[in-house]
Amino acid sequence: MLLIVTITVAASTLFHFRARHEPDFKTAGLPMVWPIFGALFTVWRHFYRFHDLLVDICSICGDGESWSTGLFASPPVVVVGANPGVIEHVLQRSFHKYVKGERFRERMQEFVGNGIFNVDGQEWRNKRKVACHLFSAQYLKEEMILIFHRYIQQALGVLGRHAASNEVFDLQDVYFRFTLDTFGEVTFGEEIGCLSDPNLKPFAVAFDVVQRAIAARFFSPFWRVKRWLNIGSERELAIALSVLHNYGRGMVARAKLRHEQGLRRDTSDLLQRYIDYAEEKGNPVSDQEMTEIVTNFLPAGRDTTACLLTWATYEFSRDATLQQRLYDECKDVSFDADTLLSRPLPDLPLLRGLLLETLRLHPSVAVDTKECAQDDVWPTGQRVSAGTMVVYSSYIMGRSTKLWGADALQFKPDRWIDERGQAIKEPSAYKFPVFNAGMRLCVGKAAAMTAATMMLCMAIQQFEFYCESSVSDITYDMTISLPIKGGLKMRVKSRQLQ
Secondary structure (H helix, E strand, C coil): CHHHHHHHHHHHHHHCCEECCCCCHHHHCCCCCECCCECHHHHHHHHHHHHHHHHHHHHHHCCCCCEEEECCCCCEEEECCCCHHHHHHHHHHCHHHEECHHHHHHHHHHHHCCCHHHCCHHHHHHHHHHHHHHCCHHHHHHHHHHHHHHHHHHHHHHHHHHHHHCCCEEHHHHHHHHHHHHHHHHHHCCCCCCCCCCCCCHHHHHHHHHHHHHHHHCCCCCHHHHHHHCCHHHHHHHHHHHHHHHHHHHHHHHHHHHHHCCCCCCCCCHHHHHHHHHHHHCCCCCHHHHHHHHHHHHHHHHHHHHHHHHHHHHHHHCCHHHHHHHHHHHCCCCCCHHHHHHCCCCCCHHHHHHHHHHHHHCCCCCEEEEEECCCEECCCCCEECCCCEEEEEHHHHHCCHHHHCCCCCCCCHHHHECCCCCECCCCCCCCCCECECHHHCCCCHHHHHHHHHHHHHHHHHHEEEEECCCHHHCCECCCCCCCECCCCEEEEEEHHHC
């Protein structure tokens, strides 16, 4: 309760709107912005639908309009509306003017350290170059895809046991265990074992605790005091970070030992590839650098893919016609190892449309921030002073009627398919920044989409999905990523028994 009070008091000052056209809040049905209290009561009421609150305000201010705000004990804030031109300006054309900034780094430091997601300038360029090498297309095609396949088979075994018992279970939990095992082996070459042993989850639980606590820091002006006093969410964060770091250090130690002894696995992992790459360049590798690979890349792969799988399954499980169409498209696709290695995945326009439409309405990372390092002028003519925090939201972009038409709020996978039944080219990342955009476009995008495509295709081939969660119960959780709050209740039936 103390955490909620702290967050809402801090966030209440967020909405001191200064839009180009000042909205009429009373007429629009939103409370007035009060002196001192700001929009405290609005935020208190809508905190757990925070991203939708941003969309509501965007629609009042104007679909493509940005608006200026003030945060308690923080620099000025500008929230970018649904304007791809501004997104491109910030993330590409004037990239050097917009950095992670000290405010972001301080809040994330204990979690990701000086990893790729928490640095700027030349240090970021160096780490980006290494990351692109680690996530090469060849590595995905020759090695990662086999890891995906092995853990998908394990996940399907879990679904099969639930189908045999005809019980309702949390499908989101299965997906998060699948992606943790999968990207755990991709990252540091060892099986975590969450799919085979559901009770082996302290590592997974620690990630969830960390992400909620870190997200809360961006709203609370008192998080440093709580950390100093070791109370509330900061106490939980410290305990969870200890679990993560101890686990990560153990993985790093074993990876280095394998390397020193000349032991090689059938498939390589990011840690091994990082050591090899560093040795080729003549650069020493510290344990801290290797641990940061774990804390940066593992949650990125685990959370984005698991959230995508969960929301996609939720959407098609409620539409029997869509589920049957997906089955008709996927039923004859072969996923044996020889096929996976010899040719690319087949074109699956409807399944691709399902995944892209899911990302449009349920982006795995709904919001991101940048700090303006130099005075700037946007293409719209808006002036942004140095030190301003710039907030942009793929959640806002995906719900924009200006960008997606009058049916923007409708879930329509067919919007990604043309009249010939062929896949429509994916739009610019500045219109569709679900994997970020510009210079920081996600290097793991292809891996995440491949894992999600394989998982859903193979699952749809074997099972029918029936959502047991009430629509009124489905909402997102307020963490760094966008999981379904409380999980996704599902029942599955084996197609082979019908």
